[in-house]
Amino acid sequence: MLVHIPSPLRSYTKNQSEIQVDGDSVQGLLANMDKSYPGIRFRMIDEQDGIREHIKLYVDRKQIETLNMKLNGTETIHIICALSGG
Amino acid sequence: MAKKTILFVGTRKGLFLLTSDGKRESWTLSDAQFLGNLIYHVQPDPRDKDKVVIGAKAGHLGPTVYHSNDRGATWTESTSPPAFPQAAEGETNAKAVNTVFWISPGHASEPNKWYAGTSPPGLFVSNDNGTTWEPVKGFNENPRYPELAQFDGTPGGQMVHSVIINPADKNHMYLGVSAGGVFESKDQGKTWDPLNKGCAADFMPEPDPEIGHDPHCVVMHPQKPERLYQQNHCGIYRMDRPDNKWIRIGDNMPKEIGDIGFPIVVHPNDPNTAWVFPMDGTEVWPRTSPDGKPAVYVTKDGGESWKRQDKGLPSKHAYFTVKRQAMTGDNANPMGLYFGTSQGEVWASIDEGNSWKCLASYLPEIYCLRIMEYED
Numbered sequence: 001m002l003v004h005i006p007s008p009l010r011s012y013t014k015n016q017s018e019i020q021v022d023g024d025s026v027q028g029l030l031a032n033m034d035k036s037y038p039g040i041r042f043r044m045i046d047e048q049d050g051i052r053e054h055i056k057l058y059v060d061r062k063q064i065e066t067l068n069m070k071l072n073g074t075e076t077i078h079i080i081c082a083l084s085g086g
Numbered sequence: 087m088a089k090k091t092i093l094f095v096g097t098r099k100g101l102f103l104l105t106s107d108g109k110r111e112s113w114t115l116s117d118a119q120f121l122g123n124l125i126y127h128v129q130p131d132p133r134d135k136d137k138v139v140i141g142a143k144a145g146h147l148g149p150t151v152y153h154s155n156d157r158g159a160t161w162t163e164s165t166s167p168p169a170f171p172q173a174a175e176g177e178t179n180a181k182a183v184n185t186v187f188w189i190s191p192g193h194a195s196e197p198n199k200w201y202a203g204t205s206p207p208g209l210f211v212s213n214d215n216g217t218t219w220e221p222v223k224g225f226n227e228n229p230r231y232p233e234l235a236q237f238d239g240t241p242g243g244q245m246v247h248s249v250i251i252n253p254a255d256k257n258h259m260y261l262g263v264s265a266g267g268v269f270e271s272k273d274q275g276k277t278w279d280p281l282n283k284g285c286a287a288d289f290m291p292e293p294d295p296e297i298g299h300d301p302h303c304v305v306m307h308p309q310k311p312e313r314l315y316q317q318n319h320c321g322i323y324r325m326d327r328p329d330n331k332w333i334r335i336g337d338n339m340p341k342e343i344g345d346i347g348f349p350i351v352v353h354p355n356d357p358n359t360a361w362v363f364p365m366d367g368t369e370v371w372p373r374t375s376p377d378g379k380p381a382v383y384v385t386k387d388g389g390e391s392w393k394r395q396d397k398g399l400p401s402k403h404a405y406f407t408v409k410r411q412a413m414t415g416d417n418a419n420p421m422g423l424y425f426g427t428s429q430g431e432v433w434a435s436i437d438e439g440n441s442w443k444c445l446a447s448y449l450p451e452i453y454c455l456r457i458m459e460y461e462d
Contacts, residue, residue, distance in 0.1 A: 008146050043147035046182035047169035054146040081146035
């Protein structure tokens with residue numbers, strides 16, 4: 001699957017803005033991302049599997065709130081950093 | 087060999103290094119590292135002059151820890167940053183680390199050990215120089231820990247800070263929780279007891295609570311570890327162990343200044359000498375220099391008396407805020423003293439506070455200053 005990486009996380013992906021990752025669920029996809037790019041998951045997802053306050057995850061342009069969603073391998077994932085103010 | 091000094095400046099938008107020689111008269115400001123990242127604490131290793139550990143996060147991203155083995159030239163991220171255990175299904179009070187607020191080196195006899203204090207309140211330990219971290223269960227799962235939750239709501243989040251290891255006893259530790267109080271462990275963190283007797287908690291409904299106090303900064307004298315000082319939300323205190331009652335030495339400050347502030351710094355060789363940076367703690371708590379006239383206050387008699395030190399600082403219309411990690415000293419003779427402001431200025435005195443000069447301006451809001459001294 002194609003995963004779009006926002007700039008704050010590209011230090012983990014060797015500056016790639018798009019990566020290919022497999023997974024049969026969002027949870028599995030994030031685990032595989034962390035295997036390829038160690039440390040990236042914890043910056044997005046806390047230790048209780050909560051999506052961090054200023055991170056938004058989209059599957060095929062629909063925002064998801066939990067990591068349980070199943071994937072069939074054809075989806076496109078967007079990771080968005082959402083922060084306002086100085 | 088020439089003596090070198092590095093002043094690490096942790097800010098809301100990155101890390102900066104001010105470097106100087108042993109004279110400390112001329113300083114060079116580095117480019118920003120971690121630009122845009124919040125650097126809550128920078129801690130050089132007194133056991134190894136090359137090592138530094140920092141607690142950081144980015145605006146969008148979760149908290150992490152970086153460590154350097156070359157005095158801040160290059161950094162490596164922790165592979166397992168401080169994190170609470172994953173809660174069991176259905177557990178309602180699951181905690182997630184929001185900030186790694188405090189970093190402390192372990193005892194000299196344990197050269198790879200470090201401690202981290204977090205928000206929400208948590209104590210974590212690393213036994214491999216900051217590469218991996220694990221919870222200190224004795225604190226995080228203490229039966230009294232749930233009581234701390236009632237004191238949450240402070241502007242910067244409730245956090246663990248001032249993690250102190252007694253240089254004479256590696257098992258003897260202190261820490262502060264804002265808000266929550268000072269706690270002591272005599273078994274390297276397995277068990278903890280409150281240490282707040284004598285300390286005011288004016289904001290609490292109960293007149294003399296056992297916990298719930300708001301220590302802003304707690305320090306131990308490195309050569310006389312029984313001597314503790316505390317800058318609290320409700321005054322300046324001293325304690326000489328084995329006594330277990332804080333004495334309010336801030337009552338000896340000028341009444342028009344008061345004894346509210348964030349940092350407190352001790353002289354490395356004189357347990358009776360300490361500095362504070364008073365702030366306005368009246369009405370809605372501006373947390374700025376009283377009357378817009380910034381000054382450091384020093385005691386040289388353990389808090390019996392205080393003297394104003396403001397030579398070189400602005401004489402009026404200057405509303406400095408100096409946070410708890412943003413004031414520090416070096417080990418030179420005479421001692422150098424440094425503070426950083428929320429307006430991004432770094433001020434230094436190389437004559438123990440008698441006169442001050444500005445080393446850097448226009449930096450981001452300063453969270454932390456720490457000194458590394460070495461010979462090259």
